[in-house]
Amino acid sequence: MHPDPIPFYYRMTSGIRITVRPSYLGDRSNPMLGQFVFAYHIRIENVGEQASQLRTRRWLIHDESVGDTVVEGEGVVGEQPHLLPGQVHEYRSFCVLKAPLGWMEGAYRFVRDDGSSFEAIIPRFTLAAEPRADTVS
Incomplete structure (x- = not known):
């Protein structure tokens, strides 16, 4: 039996593709204290x-x-x-929630070499301590 794939989310805005892969860090979480730790890997690609x-x-x-x-x-x-x-630029970060379920979304502001600026949308992604059917992309 294969483990469930890690869900990923992506969005392209103004030539920038953003891909997000969230994961739950159970070994760093303490549910009894309301601490649910989630990591997310971000890939930003100029396409x-x-x-x-x-x-x-x-x-x-x-x-x-x-x-x-x-x-x-x-x-x-x-x-x-x-x-x-x-x-491509990639990085990892994390967030701590008080609940086993949440989500994140946002935007990066970019400036082109010609001085114009735009926002690249970070797609909404689910943070779930337990696998859920609605988080698989």
């Missing part, structure tokens, strides 16, 4: 024809226990990657 630099991020994090939180900041994990056409 367009213009170079672009990621400047800022905005996340909407939904926790079934406490509602929504907005997180904004510069770059991603301390970097503001400049992506030429065909280049």
Whole structure:
């Protein structure tokens, strides 16, 4: 029997393709204390024809226990990657929820070399401590 595949989510906006693979970190979680730890792997690929630099991020994090939180900041994990056409930037991060179920979505603001800017949408992805039929993509 094969294990269930890890779900992934993707979205393309203005020549930037964003792919997200979330996972539950049961060994780092403590459900009795309301601590559910989730990791997510992000792949950002410039499939367009213009170079672009990621400047800022905005996340909407939904926790079934406490509602929504907005997180904004510069770059991603301390970097503001400049992506030429065909280049890829990948990183991992995590979040801690008080509930075993939630979701995240957001956007990255990019600036092209010509000075124009745009938002690349980060698709909504499910954070679930237990596998659920509606999380398989």
